[in-house]
Amino acid sequence: MNKLLLLFSLVALGLHAEVKVLKNFTLIDGTGRAPVAHAAMIIDNGKISWVGTTANLKAPSGAQVIDLTGRYVMPGLINLHGHLGAVIGLKQDASYETPENVEKNLKTYASYGVTTVQSMGTDKPFVLEMRDKQRASGRPGETRIYSAGQGFVFKGGYGGLAGVTPEVATPGEVAPLVDKLANEKVDIVKFWMDSELGKKPKMPHSIGKAIIDAAHQHGLPVACHIFYLEDAQAMTDDGVNGLAHSVRDQPVNQALIDSMKKHGTWQMAETLTREAAIFTYVKTPPFIGDPFFTRGLSPETVATLKTPAFHQQMMKAVPEYEQFHQFLKTAQENLKRLADAGVKYGMGTDSGPPTRFPGWAEHWELELMVQAGLTPMQVIVASTKSGAEFLKAKDLGTLEKSKWADLMVMQKNPLDDIRNTRTVEAVYIAGNRVK
Numbered sequence: 001m002n003k004l005l006l007l008f009s010l011v012a013l014g015l016h017a018e019v020k021v022l023k024n025f026t027l028i029d030g031t032g033r034a035p036v037a038h039a040a041m042i043i044d045n046g047k048i049s050w051v052g053t054t055a056n057l058k059a060p061s062g063a064q065v066i067d068l069t070g071r072y073v074m075p076g077l078i079n080l081h082g083h084l085g086a087v088i089g090l091k092q093d094a095s096y097e098t099p100e101n102v103e104k105n106l107k108t109y110a111s112y113g114v115t116t117v118q119s120m121g122t123d124k125p126f127v128l129e130m131r132d133k134q135r136a137s138g139r140p141g142e143t144r145i146y147s148a149g150q151g152f153v154f155k156g157g158y159g160g161l162a163g164v165t166p167e168v169a170t171p172g173e174v175a176p177l178v179d180k181l182a183n184e185k186v187d188i189v190k191f192w193m194d195s196e197l198g199k200k201p202k203m204p205h206s207i208g209k210a211i212i213d214a215a216h217q218h219g220l221p222v223a224c225h226i227f228y229l230e231d232a233q234a235m236t237d238d239g240v241n242g243l244a245h246s247v248r249d250q251p252v253n254q255a256l257i258d259s260m261k262k263h264g265t266w267q268m269a270e271t272l273t274r275e276a277a278i279f280t281y282v283k284t285p286p287f288i289g290d291p292f293f294t295r296g297l298s299p300e301t302v303a304t305l306k307t308p309a310f311h312q313q314m315m316k317a318v319p320e321y322e323q324f325h326q327f328l329k330t331a332q333e334n335l336k337r338l339a340d341a342g343v344k345y346g347m348g349t350d351s352g353p354p355t356r357f358p359g360w361a362e363h364w365e366l367e368l369m370v371q372a373g374l375t376p377m378q379v380i381v382a383s384t385k386s387g388a389e390f391l392k393a394k395d396l397g398t399l400e401k402s403k404w405a406d407l408m409v410m411q412k413n414p415l416d417d418i419r420n421t422r423t424v425e426a427v428y429i430a431g432n433r434v435k
């Protein structure tokens with residue numbers, strides 16, 4: 001297509017109502033209801049205006065009809081814990097965080113069927129401007145951004161992105177910084193409370209409480225990075241809205257479950273792939289030959305992942321890497337226990353930082369959630385409807401009338417094997433095909 005024609009088509013797309021019809025697929029709508037065979041859907045200007053069976057379909061004249069015989073359709077994935085744009089290849093640096101690199105990340109997420117990502121606390125202010133532009137456009141053609149702006153790190157402590165995230169030493173420093181975030185209209189507030197296995201000073205509970213209180217005064221939800229049960233308990237008791245990781249030092253107990261249910265606290269993200277990544281990349285990963293893995297990576301990155309020098313570097317970065325097998329197991333058992341107890345949970349990976357590859361991480365997370373004992377249907381609902389519920393995004397998360405048509409088309413049924421989400425062959429965001 002020449003440039004003029006392309007420009008003309010883009011203008012036409014924007015100005016005129018555009019109707020698409022999808023038909024003859026099996027619908028997994030994200031609500032948890034049983035799948036519907038021979039389903040059909042009408043998408044009007046990016047939103048679902050009708051959904052039913054192909055037998056009952058009345059396709060509007062002039063609509064573009066897409067026959068999806070033999071295919072499976074589910075909502076796009078919502079990743080409640082990502083980090084946008086600060087990595088090139090296998091290196092992270094604040095200077096890499098540019099609009100171009102964030103766009104590149106968003107495209108990668110979209111190509112894998114991750115249609116919404118909540119970026120958790122390492123964003124420069126321009127990311128919020130990008131988010132605002134998306135929302136003002138009404139109909140983005142790229143993965144939707146939710147952002148915590150700049151999260152809070154304890155002085156000299158663990159977490160954040162040097163040069164972007166502020167350090168605080170006392171509860172008194174918190175309120176003006178939260179005011180600033182509220183001004184930027186962040187979607188959520190984030191803080192890190194961790195000691196990196198005892199190597200760094202941990203944020204005191206009093207600072208965590210000050211952040212929660214200040215954010216709540218602005219009506220903003222708060223999520224905290226935790227590792228230890230005692231911190232999850234204290235922050236839940238103080239009203240935190242989401243745990244950004246699993247408790248990994250020991251099994252969750254009834255006191256935490258009771259407090260999470262009482263306060264409506266979510267296991268917002270379990271980030272199982274984060275644990276797995278630590279020990280998986282100290283050698284050549286078993287999935288190095290999987291085109292679904294490598295297609296999101298540059299050839300240089302794929303080559304580096306095979307080198308002993310890189311494996312050594314990974315071991316040095318986290319000398320305790322062997323312990324992460326146990327942390328992963330504990331996280332999985334805790335997820336199952338919380339889910340069985342009726343605590344709400346979404347899906348989140350902590351993808352973005354080196355070796356936590358956007359897109360691949362989310363599909364891997366689904367697999368690890370099923371391995372933890374959840375059914376494929378529970379995992380799909382967590383990654384779609386529940387994610388939207390946590391974000392209070394009323395028109396996202398399920399494929400029902402009046403929702404945005406954010407969806408993935410797959411060749412195989414993910415309810416048979418959750419790894420079948422990797423047969424994704426087309427992705428739509430607001431009815432725009434992005435892959």
Ligand SMILES: [Zn+2]
Pocket residue numbers: 081082083120350
């Ligand atoms: Zn994170």
